[in-house]
Amino acid sequence: MSGIGFGERIPNFVRMNAGGQPVMFYDRCCGDPALIVTGTPATLSASAGPLAQLLVEAAAAGLVCFVVVRTGPDGPKTDTPETDSPETGIAALSSLFPDTVCLLADSDGQLSDHLAGRQTDVTLFITGRTLRLLASLPFDGADPAIRRTFAKALAYPHGQPPLLEIPDLLTPAECDMLIGVFDRADPVPSGSHVEKAGKVVLEEDPDAKVRLDVTVPQGPVSEKLMAIMTHRLVPELRYVFSFTPRSSEQFKIVRYDADSGGHFAVHRDNSTPDAVARRFAITLNLNTGAYDGGGLIFPEYGPAPVSPPAGGAVVFSCGLAHRVTPVTRGVRYALISFLHGA
Numbered sequence: 001m002s003g004i005g006f007g008e009r010i011p012n013f014v015r016m017n018a019g020g021q022p023v024m025f026y027d028r029c030c031g032d033p034a035l036i037v038t039g040t041p042a043t044l045s046a047s048a049g050p051l052a053q054l055l056v057e058a059a060a061a062g063l064v065c066f067v068v069v070r071t072g073p074d075g076p077k078t079d080t081p082e083t084d085s086p087e088t089g090i091a092a093l094s095s096l097f098p099d100t101v102c103l104l105a106d107s108d109g110q111l112s113d114h115l116a117g118r119q120t121d122v123t124l125f126i127t128g129r130t131l132r133l134l135a136s137l138p139f140d141g142a143d144p145a146i147r148r149t150f151a152k153a154l155a156y157p158h159g160q161p162p163l164l165e166i167p168d169l170l171t172p173a174e175c176d177m178l179i180g181v182f183d184r185a186d187p188v189p190s191g192s193h194v195e196k197a198g199k200v201v202l203e204e205d206p207d208a209k210v211r212l213d214v215t216v217p218q219g220p221v222s223e224k225l226m227a228i229m230t231h232r233l234v235p236e237l238r239y240v241f242s243f244t245p246r247s248s249e250q251f252k253i254v255r256y257d258a259d260s261g262g263h264f265a266v267h268r269d270n271s272t273p274d275a276v277a278r279r280f281a282i283t284l285n286l287n288t289g290a291y292d293g294g295g296l297i298f299p300e301y302g303p304a305p306v307s308p309p310a311g312g313a314v315v316f317s318c319g320l321a322h323r324v325t326p327v328t329r330g331v332r333y334a335l336i337s338f339l340h341g342a
Ligand SMILES: O=C(O)CCC(=O)C(=O)O
Pocket: 264, 269, 283, 284, 296, 322, 324, 334, 336
């Protein structure tokens, strides 16, 4: 069988679920290993009972589970009446699998081809936290290799997150000046960009993020920040990443408060259509010591928080999953921006 091989990254993909909603793979998997099952409606229905059991077990163990149904080329015909859309084609299957499973219609068969080649029998693809393939196995509920691979995926060794830490990017006086800018401004609750019915909308969702933001307006402060970044940050980006930013988004000064449960749940910075041009994220702690929590975690690379001292920045690729743990005492101020490239 051709298809994806050991050690290869599962590419990001978007497919419709049974309710006709688009689901993005990399949005669902932010630091947990994944189990993807491929097959056709016929092969998946034929093994639905034992497969559902395995999926329940995998989800309970901590794998994010997907069933990708080849409904397109070489699957059942879907190109005629609208009532027979790929999504309604998989609706019949959804009752066979637990709710924890994300059932997706592969209406052009391309994802199935990429993963499984021309194979139409039920096949399992198991990844580690960074979504690289550990094993592809034909489905046989009794095969001990499946459980062994689950265990390997869950215990996968953590590496160092591939980020650049730059201490002293700002002086203590510059940090205090920016905290002063925040405190004199009218901060707004920070929303999250989400895609709804093909449109990107700003939504306030306290499960996703609790934070106050001040966007630094064009003027002396933003000019000073641009000059600092040009002189102190860009040479480091060139040296470490061989990257020269072409532009950056407006700086934001942000504050996470213990009183309101300030935090930012796991996300990637480039997963909505308005953000695809982002290459690197920069976050800079403006204060430390005055709060607990508020650590930056890259779950694909382990649970250790990154918390540079005040004035220190962290720069990382916008595709990496990350989160900010709840601030449990005091307030954390940070300066953030996103860099665009050529
Ligand atoms: O608060 C931080 O350090 C990171 C914020 C963040 O991840 C973002 O704004 O996208």
